[in-house]
Amino acid sequence: MEELIMSNREILDVCEDIGAKLKDRLAKQDGVPVMVCVMKGAVNFMVNLMEALDMDILTDYIQVSSWQGTASTGTVTLKRDVTHRIKGRTIIVVEDVIDSGITMDFLIKHFQEMGAREVIVVALFDKTFKRKVNVKIDYVGKVLTEDKFLVGYGLDYRGLLRNVPFVYVPSKDELESWDAIIEGR
Numbered sequence: 001m002e003e004l005i006m007s008n009r010e011i012l013d014v015c016e017d018i019g020a021k022l023k024d025r026l027a028k029q030d031g032v033p034v035m036v037c038v039m040k041g042a043v044n045f046m047v048n049l050m051e052a053l054d055m056d057i058l059t060d061y062i063q064v065s066s067w068q069g070t071a072s073t074g075t076v077t078l079k080r081d082v083t084h085r086i087k088g089r090t091i092i093v094v095e096d097v098i099d100s101g102i103t104m105d106f107l108i109k110h111f112q113e114m115g116a117r118e119v120i121v122v123a124l125f126d127k128t129f130k131r132k133v134n135v136k137i138d139y140v141g142k143v144l145t146e147d148k149f150l151v152g153y154g155l156d157y158r159g160l161l162r163n164v165p166f167v168y169v170p171s172k173d174e175l176e177s178w179d180a181i182i183e184g185r
Contacts, residue, residue: 001168005150006142008165012048014141018122019052021139026090032056033090036082038107039063041096044154044162045124049094060084066103076106087115096154097125101133108135158182
């Protein structure tokens, strides 16, 4: 490990804090909101966030792609859409990292076009310095000021490390070791 970015305790505290704010905000609304996880990286975050909400919510999942390898293509492709009715509902989009804003802009517009009453955006990490599209992020766990590759707590390296309960910057040796594991060397 090169650097710890967020411990499990810090993550759970963020979930409790955002959960309490969401509950207060949503208590004033009629209807059951839909919490939508942006697959796959936000799964862990959404689970802990749901546990912090003491209210009825529907859950759903959406999968989009805008990356090829470690670089953004700038084009968003919808790979899996939500299954719940969106029209007239409040949608809570849960994302792991927002950087350029291109994907989140796509998702916000997608839900608005589906007739969402309101789209609330929650992100564990926000890389505001990488923003290419201005998007409103309602709740953020931590703003990052440097561009570092992160793993753990849903964030992966080629499918590995999503189950680590904290977020960190891996060392070059770790990356090489994981490449060997993945490639069966």
